Amino acid sequence: MFDQALPRRHVLQAGLGLAGLAAAPFGSRALAADEGDSIIAAAKGIGNTDLKAIMWSNYFVPMKPPIEEFRKATGIAITNIKDLSTPTIPQAAMAEALTRSPDFDIVHLGSEMIPSLVSAGYLEPLDEYMHKANYKMDAVGDYANLATYDGKTYGIITDGNIFVHQLRKDLFENADNKKKFEDKFGKPLAYPKTWDDEFQQMKFFHNPEKGIYGSGNLRSRGFGYPWFLMYLYSFGGFPFDPDMKPTVYGEAGKRAIEVYLRDKEVAFPDSPTWGTSQMIGHITAGDVYSCQYWGGLIKLQENPAKSKTAGKWTYGLVPGGEANGKPLYRAAGMPVVCLMVNRNSPHKAAAAYMACWLGTEKASSQIVSDRVNSFNDAWTKQEMTDPRVVQAYTPGGIKAIQENLQVSSPNIYLTGNQEFVDVLDKNLGQGYLGQLKADEVLKQIDADFAKVVKRIGTAKLKKDYKTYAAIMPKAMQPA
Amino acid sequence: MTETLAGIAPAEAAAARRDVSRSEAVRRFKWMILAPLLLLLFSLLTPVLLLQLYFSFHQWTVYLSSWWNADFAGLDIFQSVFTDPRFGWAVLRSLAFAGGSTIGCFVIGFLLAYLIYRPFRGQALYYALFIVPMLTVPIVIAYTGQMLLDRSGPLNDILSRLTGHDIQVLWLSNPDIALLTVTLLDIWNWTPFSFIIMLAGLSALPKEPVEAAQILGASSWRIFWEVQLPLLRPVILLALVLRFLDAMGAFPIIWGLLQGGPGTATETLGVYIYITTWQDFNVSLGAAQSYVTMMMMVVIVLVAIRLLRREKRSLDTMYAGPREADGAI
């Protein structure tokens, strides 16, 4: 046995050396292609491994070809998934964490759960594996920071969810509309730069009689809060101060809640319960003038087989607020769906390399350019110029994604994220229905936040705060 | 049982001996039946209830420590349950939902049962149709409801066509209507249950009192109110109690349809406990909420049991006479 094993290892090492040599002469151009090889080299010694993951099958389908490739090269594959819809995955992952279960090797979910899962002792830091495999998440802007916690990387991004501003070009560029708008407001109908601009235009175009609604933004439970956070950030606000005292009730909060609530004037009356499934139908059917939406929608909108509005949109940077008299742009980057590795898994190395593999330019561009299984979105630098990806998103769409990625802002990035989100959901919901006044919403959010902070522990959250503050985008606006 | 046996036995001494061995055997027989159930209940429920109790007195913050290291919190957690207005509203909503569903199911179920219990052409067809909603899976009903009840969905469209007005009821998004909407869906789902119980009751009614009343010239309305209805009391109570208790625990329809929204308009006990425990991972608060809910349900069930027992007793005495006579023959 032993005699036989030894030569095999020698052969392997020799193979590794060769792989390294072969890659060297190609210089920087080859580095990207080489990325995959170095992951394979790092993973090769592990041997055949069947990985189990918690993942939604619709995310999984486009990953199958690259996984198959990795299996051929290393024997490692994701063979079994617990197929859950994305909203239930955080629950499932936390339940796994609480029982320290080794059952799953990989979980695939939004990065906002990283602090909670790390605190519960579930996630394996990936930096060491990334280093060994010579892999780096080459995301646009600071986007990759959204998968880190306390300086360590815990997730490999597969879905670059980012809000993109979407405007109906056919209405916006219509000469008649331009004139009417100018007559009415004394200024040209230009691409909206601020939330006030956007609201003015939404109101101008809002005409339910004709089936056009000004806004396609979401306001329902579980869907509405990213908008509120985006508004809050863009007015220079932040939900907490460094001592973890809630600070939603303040100038930025007041502006944010105003923008959040006034959407009602130009929204579908159903918006208190509409999630994406209902709204997407109306957006693609041409019932909406303006909205911020996840970039992935572009692939659907511009697919004539599925959309009545292909070619009728213009995409761009989300409108902004201001801080200290300067314009400030913050696009909601949530959920940043990542592959994360279970610390208690016996196959964590294999799982980590698999995650790196799926995060390479080569695999990722293939995954995100799938126009039917359109759930994974572009996020790496190279994808922004990859012809397949550009074709799927249209050149205008990909440019808008690239801009917004540079100011992508996180969900509440603290241990207990779900609890903080529930507070937002409840109070924003009641505010939107008119059961609470704007000021009351903010005060109630602060009061409820304070309770959650107290329960989870101020000291603990003060540490989390550092990460949360650190992963906020630095740039006021995209370069 | 023993009495009749004693009658069969020839010699008294032998009978006594046999009685002893017989009652021993019966005892063993009884235990053989019960033992597995008791064992299962004991091994399953005891640890679960103890864990639940532990969590309601210890603040377990899942991110900070293992559950056995949770801090003792005394009655603090229960206090936060009782001072939480959101919990109070959830209780009220659950009661309203369960009450509405119970009454709705009963009224419709009884009406349908009354219209169908005497043979007529098409009886079998209607009967078959009416039980179908009970055979559909609640979560399916919830997801279908999302389409049907959309503002521009088929329900509003049909209502508009029928009335000639443009009807745009926000079945789901209007917080004043949403709870009623889920109640209506639950009624759709569970009317067959009340319908079948009432049908069983109606078809088992003795014919003699009705015939006697008819001979006396009573109107069918009076026969219904004064003869049939009193006879049906136990069945009616049964239909109401079972439905109410079941509706108190309803979860999939509400969760699948609205997840407690819009705002908190359909946040019933089940939904709120689910959110606390599985979304917030506030296991301790969830446990305390569960305990309070459990106690509340126990009280309701005890009241229901008292009512049902009283009816059952009066039924037993009513029928006791002829039964014993049967046995004597």
Place this chain on the structure above:
Amino acid sequence: MTKSRQRRAATIARYAVLTVWAAIVIFPLYWIVATSFKPQDQWFSWPPVYLPSPPTLENYRDVWLGATSFEHGGQTALSLQTPFLALRNSLILAFGATTLAVLYGSIIAYGVSRYRLLSETRMFQLLMLRMVPPIVIVAPLSLYFSYIGLLDSMIGLGIMYFLTSLPYAVWMTKSFIDEVPREVEQAAEILGASRWRTVFEVVLPLIRSGLVATFMFILILNWSEYLLALILSKTHVVTLPVELSKFEGSTEGRLFGRQAALSVGITLPLIIVGLFIRKHLARGFSFGMVRR
């Protein structure tokens, strides 16, 4: 003359009411079926599309055959796993737990009916097992199950289904056993049959139709159970109602067509079986509150 006219009016009114309710019953069911044949742009459209045009089998194909084996304009379609694992689990769990519950329940019911195995109070307390909503114990239960290895196991979920269906099983079968004349058993006993044989070979066969009704009712409850299955399962014991809820993404929304295609598959078998035994159903529901 007036009497017969009155009667006719009553008959018409009766048919009218029954038909209206029948329509209310049928429409949502029709909508599920129709949606399962609709392409995506007709799931939510105004005015609503009543007849899928053109009807498509895409949803059924994607759900039941799994999409990976199909090419579709050069691209793979959505969805991946076929629900057959869930179907298998649901079949085993629902039928297994229901069979055991009805069998065991009828034995208990026999004991209660003939030997006062449980007092009336205990009988009502038994109902409580069913009437306390599962949500209140499911958190500690899943923790406990994870320690004793019953989480994500057929046995664990099966035990819960068995326990929660037992009260109905006992109550429903008892009302049938009460109706069986004792003379039959006495005759069997005198012939030398043991108590167990009397139960299995004399009493239970006599209440066949009652057992069928009880079985069906409990099967319905177990087949559609959602919460316990959601929380006590991981990958192995996913059941159909849980499988159904996966057709949703956080930013992509619900896939109604596929969901409907699966719903039809989940609901249809139950409806067919239910219609076959509908005659038995009514009797089982009297819980001893009706005397014949």
